[in-house]
Structure formats: structure tokens, C-alpha cells
Amino acid sequence: MEKLWAPWRMELIARSEEQTGCIFCELPKQKDDAKNLILGRTARTFAMLNKYPYNNGHLMVIPRSHVSDVHALAVEEYGELCAMLRIALRLVGRAYNAQGANLGMNIGRAAGAGIADHIHWHVVPRWAGDTNFMPVLADTKVMIEHLQATFEKLRPLFDAEYRHGEPVSSW
Numbered sequence: 571m572e573k574l575w576a577p578w579r580m581e582l583i584a585r586s587e588e589q590t591g592c593i594f595c596e597l598p599k600q601k602d603d604a605k606n607l608i609l610g611r612t613a614r615t616f617a618m619l620n621k622y623p624y625n626n627g628h629l630m631v632i633p634r635s636h637v638s639d640v641h642a643l644a645v646e647e648y649g650e651l652c653a654m655l656r657i658a659l660r661l662v663g664r665a666y667n668a669q670g671a672n673l674g675m676n677i678g679r680a681a682g683a684g685i686a687d688h689i690h691w692h693v694v695p696r697w698a699g700d701t702n703f704m705p706v707l708a709d710t711k712v713m714i715e716h717l718q719a720t721f722e723k724l725r726p727l728f729d730a731e732y733r734h735g736e737p738v739s740s741w
Contacts, residue, residue, distance in 0.1 A: 572639050594688040607721050610657075614650040617658050617672040617728065619721055625694050626715040627666045629724070631655045639677060640689060646712030651691070658693050663728040668695035 576636060597606040598616050606730040620628045631654045633647055640648065659671055672694040676683040 627695040630690045670696040719739040
């Protein structure tokens with residue numbers, strides 16, 4: 571049997587066993603966007619790369635409010651979250667020449683949420699024929715781009731959209 575080396579997966583397992591607090595609340599406070607893979611911010615939302623991506627360019631759009639249900643967000647917060655989602659879709663599509671995207675919000679553990687207490691959208695770029703034999707036969711996904719390269723590709727696009735957490739143009 572062939573083996574594919576993926577040591578970053580162990581970090582995911584270890585993190586879930588030792589994690590305390592909410593990373594979606596803590597990481598934006600640190601102000602180290604490059605280290606924390608935060609692509610863009612507004613007063614009520616932020617976008618960041620998924621550290622354990624399903625595809626290259628996989629990012630998340632997250633409200634600043636620590637809520638587990640979209641109904642707990644104020645109308646303004648939800649509006650800003652949706653506006654950031656639209657921008658993220660456009661930018662990841664442009665950066666990766668994506669032919670489509672999967673959007674997902676897993677609400678609750680039963681729905682598959684890894685961080686159930688803080689809602690977040692997943693944006694996963696897709697291309698025709700982007701699956702191959704590896705996921706089907708080996709239950710393995712081959713990532714062709716390093717996470718830091720993904721950050722360096724997307725961050726300038728988010729910077730061009732936002733100045734000091736405010737959109738450059740109207741949404």
C-alpha cells in the first residue's frame with residue numbers, strides 16, 4: 571500500500587483534543603493576520619483561510635459575534651456577513667479562476683460543525699473535473715498549493731477591497 575505523508579492532519583486532531591476558548595474570537599484579537607491567515611476584516615466580520623482546507627483557496631467568512639445560530643445575529647451583522655461572503659466568493663473566484671464554489675454553514679455538531687459555538691461560512695472553490703482517483707480510492711485529497719502561498723495570493727485582493735476594515739466601494 572502506498573502512503574501519502576500529511577503531517578498537518580495530526581495538528582487538526584491534537585488541536586481538537588486540547589483546544590480551549592474560541593479561535594474565531596481569539597485570533598482576530600491577536601492582530602497578526604499573516605500568522606493567523608486572516609485575509610480581510612470589517613467591524614463585524616472577517617475572512618480567513620481554513621487551516622485544514624478541502625481545496626486550494628478554501629476560506630471561511632466569520633461574524634465577530636460569538637453565536638451558534640444565524641438568528642442570534644443582528645440584522646446589520648447578518649448583512650455585513652453576507653456582504654463579506656459575496657466579496658470572498660468574487661475574490662477567490664478571481665484568484666483561482668474557479669468555475670464554481672461550494673458554500674456551507676454547518677450549524678451544530680450534528681450537522682458536522684467542527685466549531686459549533688461560532689457560526690461561519692465555508693467558501694470552497696471548485697473546477698470541472700477537480701476530483702481524481704485519490705479521494706475515491708485512497709480517501710486522500712492532494713493539495714497542490716502551500717497554505718502560505720494561498721494567503722499571499724488572496725490577501726492583496728482583500729486589502730484592495732478594504733481600507734482599515736471599511737469597504738472601498740459600496741456593497
